[in-house]
Amino acid sequence: MDKKRSNASEIWKRLRKNKMAMAGLAILLVLVFVAIFADVLADYDTKVIAQDLSKRLKGPSAENWLGTDEYGRDILARIIHGTRVSLIVGLVSVGISLLIGGVLGAVAGYYGGKVDNIIMRCMDVLLAIPSILMAITIVAAFGSSLVYVMLAIGVSGVPSYARIVRAAVLSVKDQEFVEASKSIGANTATIIFLEIIPNCMAPIIVQATLGVASAILSTSALSFIGLGVQPPDPEWGAILAGGRNYMRDAIHLTLFPGLAIIITILSLNLLGDGLRDALDPRLKQ
Amino acid sequence: MSVKITNLNVQYNTGDEVVKAVNGINLSIEKGKTLGLVGETGAGKTTTALSILRLIPNPPGKIISGSIELEGKNIFDYSESDMEKIRGDQVSMIFQDPMTSLNPVMTVGDQIAEVIAIHQNLKKTNALERAKEMLEMVGISGERACEYPHQFSGGMKQRVVIAMALACNPKLLIADEPTTALDVTIQAQVLNLMQTLKEKYNTSMLMITHDLGIVAEVCDEVSIMYAGKIVEHGNLVDIFDNTSHPYTKGLFASLPNINKRSEPLQPIPGLMPDPANLPSGCSFHPRCKYAKDICKTKVPVITQISDTHNVSCLAYEKETIDEFGGIN
Amino acid sequence: MHRYILKRLLMLIPVIIGVSFLVFFIMALSPGNPARTILGESAPIEAVEALEEELGLNDPIIQRYANYMLDLVQGDMGESYKSGRPVFGEVMSRFPATMQLAAGGMIFAIMLSIPIGIISATKQYSVLDGASMIFALLGVAIPNFWLGLMLIIVFSLNLGWLPSGGMGGWQNFILPVITLGTGCMANITRTTRSSMLEVIRQDYIRTAKAKGVKQKIVIGKHALNNALIPVVTVIGLQFGALLGGAVLTETVFSWPGVGSFLINSIKAKDTPAVMGCVIIFSICFSIVNLLVDILYAYIDPRIKSQYS
Numbered sequence: 001m002d003k004k005r006s007n008a009s010e011i012w013k014r015l016r017k018n019k020m021a022m023a024g025l026a027i028l029l030v031l032v033f034v035a036i037f038a039d040v041l042a043d044y045d046t047k048v049i050a051q052d053l054s055k056r057l058k059g060p061s062a063e064n065w066l067g068t069d070e071y072g073r074d075i076l077a078r079i080i081h082g083t084r085v086s087l088i089v090g091l092v093s094v095g096i097s098l099l100i101g102g103v104l105g106a107v108a109g110y111y112g113g114k115v116d117n118i119i120m121r122c123m124d125v126l127l128a129i130p131s132i133l134m135a136i137t138i139v140a141a142f143g144s145s146l147v148y149v150m151l152a153i154g155v156s157g158v159p160s161y162a163r164i165v166r167a168a169v170l171s172v173k174d175q176e177f178v179e180a181s182k183s184i185g186a187n188t189a190t191i192i193f194l195e196i197i198p199n200c201m202a203p204i205i206v207q208a209t210l211g212v213a214s215a216i217l218s219t220s221a222l223s224f225i226g227l228g229v230q231p232p233d234p235e236w237g238a239i240l241a242g243g244r245n246y247m248r249d250a251i252h253l254t255l256f257p258g259l260a261i262i263i264t265i266l267s268l269n270l271l272g273d274g275l276r277d278a279l280d281p282r283l284k285q
Numbered sequence: 286m287s288v289k290i291t292n293l294n295v296q297y298n299t300g301d302e303v304v305k306a307v308n309g310i311n312l313s314i315e316k317g318k319t320l321g322l323v324g325e326t327g328a329g330k331t332t333t334a335l336s337i338l339r340l341i342p343n344p345p346g347k348i349i350s351g352s353i354e355l356e357g358k359n360i361f362d363y364s365e366s367d368m369e370k371i372r373g374d375q376v377s378m379i380f381q382d383p384m385t386s387l388n389p390v391m392t393v394g395d396q397i398a399e400v401i402a403i404h405q406n407l408k409k410t411n412a413l414e415r416a417k418e419m420l421e422m423v424g425i426s427g428e429r430a431c432e433y434p435h436q437f438s439g440g441m442k443q444r445v446v447i448a449m450a451l452a453c454n455p456k457l458l459i460a461d462e463p464t465t466a467l468d469v470t471i472q473a474q475v476l477n478l479m480q481t482l483k484e485k486y487n488t489s490m491l492m493i494t495h496d497l498g499i500v501a502e503v504c505d506e507v508s509i510m511y512a513g514k515i516v517e518h519g520n521l522v523d524i525f526d527n528t529s530h531p532y533t534k535g536l537f538a539s540l541p542n543i544n545k546r547s548e549p550l551q552p553i554p555g556l557m558p559d560p561a562n563l564p565s566g567c568s569f570h571p572r573c574k575y576a577k578d579i580c581k582t583k584v585p586v587i588t589q590i591s592d593t594h595n596v597s598c599l600a601y602e603k604e605t606i607d608e609f610g611g612i613n
Numbered sequence: 614m615h616r617y618i619l620k621r622l623l624m625l626i627p628v629i630i631g632v633s634f635l636v637f638f639i640m641a642l643s644p645g646n647p648a649r650t651i652l653g654e655s656a657p658i659e660a661v662e663a664l665e666e667e668l669g670l671n672d673p674i675i676q677r678y679a680n681y682m683l684d685l686v687q688g689d690m691g692e693s694y695k696s697g698r699p700v701f702g703e704v705m706s707r708f709p710a711t712m713q714l715a716a717g718g719m720i721f722a723i724m725l726s727i728p729i730g731i732i733s734a735t736k737q738y739s740v741l742d743g744a745s746m747i748f749a750l751l752g753v754a755i756p757n758f759w760l761g762l763m764l765i766i767v768f769s770l771n772l773g774w775l776p777s778g779g780m781g782g783w784q785n786f787i788l789p790v791i792t793l794g795t796g797c798m799a800n801i802t803r804t805t806r807s808s809m810l811e812v813i814r815q816d817y818i819r820t821a822k823a824k825g826v827k828q829k830i831v832i833g834k835h836a837l838n839n840a841l842i843p844v845v846t847v848i849g850l851q852f853g854a855l856l857g858g859a860v861l862t863e864t865v866f867s868w869p870g871v872g873s874f875l876i877n878s879i880k881a882k883d884t885p886a887v888m889g890c891v892i893i894f895s896i897c898f899s900i901v902n903l904l905v906d907i908l909y910a911y912i913d914p915r916i917k918s919q920y921s
Contacts, residue, residue: 125631132857
């Protein structure tokens, strides 16, 4: 987008000045760590899945820091493994959106004319369906497995990436370095992927960061209404939904998974906002 | 209206640095006269102008010290609501860029009528009638009052801004580079218009410009501003014929002369200093071709050359004049 | 202006066709057999085949879609597998409840967010600005179903001030409206603030001040009218999120609207009902966006003159 491309170290320098963004990044790194070492922190078979009815619905204690659920499973262990599910779903579904949306947007922007028109009208149709409804429709049709959840959320995010990439391609397409590649005989795909895409990374990175947040939110929403991750697999929205029936006596079942969602979304949003300011300093006064 | 600015200091504090925009300037304008304030971009001219209306954006801007007297009364003693009564009524301002100084979502008629309605206690319909008259006066058909700014050309927009500024017959008109954004042919029209209206209402005027041609045409006196200070002040004859300060000389030397086209232009070397990091001593010394060592350390004071002419340069000060041989 | 509105209305038609096609297509690809679903697992194979024929399930998909669309134009969305009643009637009977909730959420969001955004921008970096920004960040991050549950725990179960679900008096509205509107409010607050910050630095605001316009009017009239342009866009986009959120909010508060009907239909594999809900929600969202575009033209004369 920008004529003078800021290099990575400069962006990092600006990002480091932003305390909120750094806080977001720090929290995110902790979450990634938790997700990677989930098995070390809490064994899946014995702690996350195995039921122990003698310990059901216990409040927070030294043994179970965040209490237990209706089957006597440790909430903390389930939240820890839920982190893994949420981050994977977030990343994969954004990856899907980005891949499909990016290609469609790049093609639309690069070729223009009729191709552009058809692709973008299709995107308008997709945009007319509120994204969570789109996801619900797909999951309702194909069934509630993690793969379909990711696909559903991924597809519903396609139009926003298509728009961003298209706008970015349009803005760089006629610049000299693209003309130069054309003149030395590079083929179209090479030009799109090697020249144009790297030059429109800034808005994509920002959108992807915020996109992971909204994908995680959508996943937990789907699980909450019973369409996402199925029990006994741990997912924050699903844990929360399970706790609904025990709200009066065991608030920790709904409280803690919700806090996990909020902290994750907050950290991603803070980082995303920070990245936007760092990548495009003109936007900040 | 008479204006007297004494020792005005304005700074902008951006958090990282302190920008010293205006550094102890003195100005005065007599009733019905026009003072030209000349200098490069970033010299502090607009800040000075905004100070007279007390419109320095705060934060980051702050008036550190000094006084501005309108008809002998210091405006820093006024309350904000007193200032609101003065702005647009007794003192009004024409801004530099007509493209951005009109509200894009209000009709031009409403924008002119607003200032009339505020200060003359008129009903909206009557104010709108007056607004149409004002438009006619600046040469725009009154019927266009119901149009929006984007429907006008740049020159027309500036006429609208002028109509707005003159709607309440101000006693002081501040014109901040009113013609910079306009085509040359339109420039002349706008200047003529301002001159005529000014003479009609006997308005005092502060004309901010970097164009010495405009100064020669409309001003009675001139102050040359550099890095937030007035470096030379005098009437037209003083400035144009007895140019004294090296910076003023530089300004004239960088003007093309139609009669001596073979002579190369002599631009002033270097750039305006960063107002957050002003040079020591005389701010102009790094660019001054007469600069001596003393200029790096000693800050010049105002030296009176004649009753009407003063300059702020060590080469004219009694104690240091010997250091400079032959600048005069 | 009329031509513009007409043009935008016409542009709705391909979008509605596209949306219905997409939803129809996804549903048609779904692996289950609707005839089997209706008749149950124990029904004889002959009965299932007969019903398949009757429902036209053996026709090519394009033909089935054409039939569906022909019926749709006449307000016929087929019969619900579950209740056997027309889907259109089923959805429409629940539509007012959802609209009341959505309108309530939107009004709640707008009434609070715009003033907060304005004050925040005019007092940038003040304590109030900081508080409202933290609030806005949290508002975007809190899942509305969780917020709903927490509100129920505090205000219904513990304090007993407000009912925890169902429709009835005005008390029933309070918690669902807050639940649904908070995310929206956070988004609109952020947009209002940043848009106001951008606008109050513009030259025309200085011009207004130089005219002697009072500070309140400078902000409330000159700045706000300009700052509203992006805010209106966000309000339109947020309406989509609001409809999606309504599905969850209705589930949490057992609100008898289209959203809870949709969830129940999904659980019952009631394909015509699911399609009906999604298509009606999407048409609704498109119409709101159309209204926003028209409103846009009224706020911004530059857009208006482009189309007059």
